[in-house]
Amino acid sequence: MKTGTGKVIPYEYIPDEGSEIETVDGRQYLIANDAMYTFFKRTKGELSPFFLALRDEKRLLGCKCVECGLVRVPPFLTHCPDCNFASTKLLEVEQVGILNSTAPITYFATSLFQHMAPYGRGRVIFRGADTALSVNLYTTTGILVPGILNKGTEVKLIFRTNRIGEMTDVFCVPTSELSRDQVEKRGLEESEIDWESPVEPNVLDASAEDTSVYREALKEIKSIVEEMNRNDRARKDIAGWRRDIAVKARGGQFALIIDERGIRIEEKELSAPDFIMVSQDLRVLLDGLAYRGAITDSVINKRLWISKNPEFTTIFKLDRMARSVARSKKD
Amino acid sequence: MSKRVGIIGAAVTPFKGRWQEKTYYELAQWATREACKDAQVSIHDVESAFYGIYNDIFERTCIPEHAIHGLLGMQNKFGTRISTGGATGAYTMSAAHAYLAAGRFKTALVLGVEKATDCFDFASMSATPEVIKTIGWSGDSFFEQPIGWTASDSYAEVVLAYMDEHPGDLKPETTAEISAQLSRQVRTNPYAQRQFDQVTREEVMNSRLVVYPFRELEICVYSEGAAALILAEEETALAISRNTGKPVVWITGLGEANEHSFVGKNHKIMSRIMSDYYASRRAYEMAGIKDPTQSIQIVELHDAFVHQLEISMAEFGLVPPGRADALIDEGLMTPGGKYLVNPCGGLIYCGHAVGASNVMSAWSARNELLARGLHTALVHGTGSTIAQYTACLILEC
Numbered sequence: 001m002k003t004g005t006g007k008v009i010p011y012e013y014i015p016d017e018g019s020e021i022e023t024v025d026g027r028q029y030l031i032a033n034d035a036m037y038t039f040f041k042r043t044k045g046e047l048s049p050f051f052l053a054l055r056d057e058k059r060l061l062g063c064k065c066v067e068c069g070l071v072r073v074p075p076f077l078t079h080c081p082d083c084n085f086a087s088t089k090l091l092e093v094e095q096v097g098i099l100n101s102t103a104p105i106t107y108f109a110t111s112l113f114q115h116m117a118p119y120g121r122g123r124v125i126f127r128g129a130d131t132a133l134s135v136n137l138y139t140t141t142g143i144l145v146p147g148i149l150n151k152g153t154e155v156k157l158i159f160r161t162n163r164i165g166e167m168t169d170v171f172c173v174p175t176s177e178l179s180r181d182q183v184e185k186r187g188l189e190e191s192e193i194d195w196e197s198p199v200e201p202n203v204l205d206a207s208a209e210d211t212s213v214y215r216e217a218l219k220e221i222k223s224i225v226e227e228m229n230r231n232d233r234a235r236k237d238i239a240g241w242r243r244d245i246a247v248k249a250r251g252g253q254f255a256l257i258i259d260e261r262g263i264r265i266e267e268k269e270l271s272a273p274d275f276i277m278v279s280q281d282l283r284v285l286l287d288g289l290a291y292r293g294a295i296t297d298s299v300i301n302k303r304l305w306i307s308k309n310p311e312f313t314t315i316f317k318l319d320r321m322a323r324s325v326a327r328s329k330k331d
Numbered sequence: 332m333s334k335r336v337g338i339i340g341a342a343v344t345p346f347k348g349r350w351q352e353k354t355y356y357e358l359a360q361w362a363t364r365e366a367c368k369d370a371q372v373s374i375h376d377v378e379s380a381f382y383g384i385y386n387d388i389f390e391r392t393c394i395p396e397h398a399i400h401g402l403l404g405m406q407n408k409f410g411t412r413i414s415t416g417g418a419t420g421a422y423t424m425s426a427a428h429a430y431l432a433a434g435r436f437k438t439a440l441v442l443g444v445e446k447a448t449d450c451f452d453f454a455s456m457s458a459t460p461e462v463i464k465t466i467g468w469s470g471d472s473f474f475e476q477p478i479g480w481t482a483s484d485s486y487a488e489v490v491l492a493y494m495d496e497h498p499g500d501l502k503p504e505t506t507a508e509i510s511a512q513l514s515r516q517v518r519t520n521p522y523a524q525r526q527f528d529q530v531t532r533e534e535v536m537n538s539r540l541v542v543y544p545f546r547e548l549e550i551c552v553y554s555e556g557a558a559a560l561i562l563a564e565e566e567t568a569l570a571i572s573r574n575t576g577k578p579v580v581w582i583t584g585l586g587e588a589n590e591h592s593f594v595g596k597n598h599k600i601m602s603r604i605m606s607d608y609y610a611s612r613r614a615y616e617m618a619g620i621k622d623p624t625q626s627i628q629i630v631e632l633h634d635a636f637v638h639q640l641e642i643s644m645a646e647f648g649l650v651p652p653g654r655a656d657a658l659i660d661e662g663l664m665t666p667g668g669k670y671l672v673n674p675c676g677g678l679i680y681c682g683h684a685v686g687a688s689n690v691m692s693a694w695s696a697r698n699e700l701l702a703r704g705l706h707t708a709l710v711h712g713t714g715s716t717i718a719q720y721t722a723c724l725i726l727e728c
C-alpha cells in the first residue's frame with residue numbers, strides 16, 4: 001500500500017544485476033536478473049473529483065444519470081451508456097452500505113500487499129447507490145475469518161488518517177462492531193476505532209481429562225520448540241522477529257516467546273502480550289508445530305483464534321519453522 | 332453465406348512449470364511445426380496467423396507476436412494477436428474462424444503461447460508470487476489494483492456469491508472429488524504438467540486454503556507452453572483430410588460474451604457467470620443445438636478453479652443451477668457418465684499456459700472426438716476479472 005512518502009518501488013524488491021547458469025538435462029541455460037519498469041505521472045482525469053473528495057473532504061461520490069436516475073458508485077463514467085450517453089451528475093452518497101455478496105479473504109498476498117494481509121475485498125452498495133464499490137474489508141474483532149463478511153452484512157466506510165487520493169484511503173468494517181455515533185458520523189477515521197479490544201473466545205472449563213490432554217500437548221510442544229531452536233533453517237525463519245504471545249487453551253495458558261534467542265515456552269501469564277492465541281484444544285497448535293497440517297489453515301477454519309489480524313504473518317512463520325524442521329529430517 | 336471451417340491439424344508442446352530450455356520463440360515454433368506435420372501441410376500453404384498471447388509482461392515485451400511471425404515462416408502474410416485474459420485462446424480461435432468463414436483466407440494458423448515463470452520474486456526467491464503479481468496488473472487500475480485485486484480473489488467473489496444463493500451446492504467433498512477425478516484423467520495426457528500428480532479427495536480437502544474457499548489442489552497451475560491449430564475453410568479442409576486420412580473436426584458454433592466489470596443494478600450479477608450463459612447459448616444456436624444435455628458429449632472447459640467449473644457447467648445448461656454437485660452426486664461427469672469433462676486433466680492438471688490453454692483444450696477435444704468416435708464437443712475459455720469474458724466453440728465430427 002502506498003503511503004505517499006516512500007519510493008514507488010521499495011528498494012528491497014530490486015535485485016542486483018547479474019546472471020547465472022541453470023543446467024537441465026546436462027545442458028546449460030543462461031538466466032539473467034531483469035525487470036520491466038515504467039514510471040508514471042498518471043492523471044486520474046475525470047475520476048479526480050472522486051479521489052479528491054475521499055482525500056480532502058472524506059466524502060464518497062457517485063454519479064447519477066439525468067435520464068434513468070441510476071447512481072453509480074464509484075462515478076466511473078461521465079455519460080450513461082444505458083441512456084444513449086445521457087450525461088451524469090456527481091452527487092454524494094452515504095458512508096454506510098451493505099455487502100453485495102460474501103467477500104473473499106486473501107491470506108497469502110504477493111509482495112505488494114503482504115503488509116495488509118489478511119484482507120477482505122468485497123463490493124459494497126452504499127445507501128443511495130445502485131452499483132457496488134470494491135473496497136478492502138477488515139474486522140476489529142481479531143483475525144479476519146470467513147463468516148464475518150457475508151452477503152447483506154452492513155458495513156461502514158472508514159478513512160485512513162494519512163490519505164493520498166487512492167482507494168487505499170478507505171476501507172470498511174461491519175457496523176455491528178461500532179457504536180451508533182460512529183456509524184452515523186461521516187468521515188470516521190481509523191484512529192477513532194478501538195482496535196485493541198478484540199472479542200476473545202471463551203475457553204470452556206476444563207475437566208480433569210482436558211487438563212491432562214493439555215499437559216501432554218504442552219510437553220510435546222516444548223520438545224518441538226527445542227528442536228526448532230536447534231535447527232538453523234527454523235531459526236532463519238524467525239530471524240529479526242520478536243513476539244510475546246499468550247497462548248490459551250482448555251486446561252491452561254503459557255507464553256510463547258520469539259526473540260533473538262530463538263523460540264521458547266514459559267509457563268506464565270503475560271501481562272502485555274503482543275497478541276493472544278486461543279484454541280479450545282491445544283493439540284490444534286501442537287499439530288501445526290509438528291507439521292501435521294498448517295496452523296494458518298486452523299486459523300482460517302476457526303479452530304485457532306488470534307487477537308490481531310496482521311499477526312497472521314507470525315502464524316505463517318511458525319508454519320515455516322515446522323516445515324523447516326520437517327525438511328531437515330528428510331535431508 | 333459464410334463458409335464452413337474445420338480443424339485439420341493440431342499440436343501442443345509439453346506444458347511445464349518452467350521451461351528454462353525454451354523461450355516463447357521456440358515454444359511457438361515447436362507447436363507450429365508439429366501442427367503442420369499433423370495436417371501434412373507446409374507452412375507456406377497457411378495464409379494467415381492468429382496469435383493468442385495473454386500478458387505482455389510474461390513475454391517481457393509488448394506486441395510479443397512480432398518476433399514470432401517471421402520465425403514461423405509467416406512473413407508478408409496476415410498476422411494479428413488476440414489478448415482477452417484467460418479466454419485468449421478461445422477468442423483467438425473465434426477470430427480465425429471469422430476470417431475463414433468470411434472467405435478472406437482459405438487457411439489459418441492459430442497459435443497460443445505463454446511464458447510465466449520467468450517472472451521472479453527476489454524477496455521470497457520464488458516465481459509464484461511474481462506470477463500472481465503480474466496477473467494482478469490485469470485488475471482495474473484505478474479502483475481495484477491498489478487494494479489487492481488478484482485473479483483468485485476475483486473468481487472467489489463470483490463463487491462466494493453463487494454459494495450465497497445456493498448454500499447447499501459446491502460442497503467441499505464434491506469440489507475435492509472433481510479435482511481428484513481430473514488428476515486421474517490427466518494420466519493419459521503426456522503433455523500435461525502434472526501427468527503423474529494423482530491425488531485423492533482427502534488430499535485435496537487437506538491441501539492449503541489459498542483464498543477461501545479455494546484450496547491449493549482446486550486451482551489451475553501456471554504453466555509455460557504452446558498449442559497450435561491449423562484451420563481451413565470447407566473445400567480446403569476436405570482436400571487436406573483426404574490427404575491425411577483424418578476426418579475434419581468442424582467448428583459449427585461459436586459464441587462470445589463479455590460482462591460488465593462493475594457490479595450492481597444493470598451491471599454484473601455477481602452470483603452468475605452470464606458470459607458463460609450467453610456465449611454457450613449463442614454457440615448452441617449457431618450449431619443448431621436445441622438441447623445441449625442431449626447433444627454435448629465432451630466438454631473441454633477452462634477450469635481456473637473447480638468451483639467455477641461447476642458453475643460454468645450450470646451456466647452451459649448441462650446441470651441445473653444450484654445443483655451443480657450432480658456432476659458427481661448423480662455421476663454426470665464420473666467415468667462412464669453422461670459428459671466427458673476435461674479428459675486432458677483440465678487446466679488444473681494439464682496446466683494453464685494462458686494464451687495456449689484453450690487451444691490445448693480444442694486440441695484435446697479434437698483428439699477425443701476422433702479417438703472415441705464421438706460427435707459433439709464444447710470448448711470453453713473464461714477470463715478477466717470476476718469471470719467477465721467467455722468464448723465457447725462447438726466442435727463436431
Ligand SMILES: [Zn+2]
Nearest residue numbers: 065068080083
Ligand atoms: Zn441512464
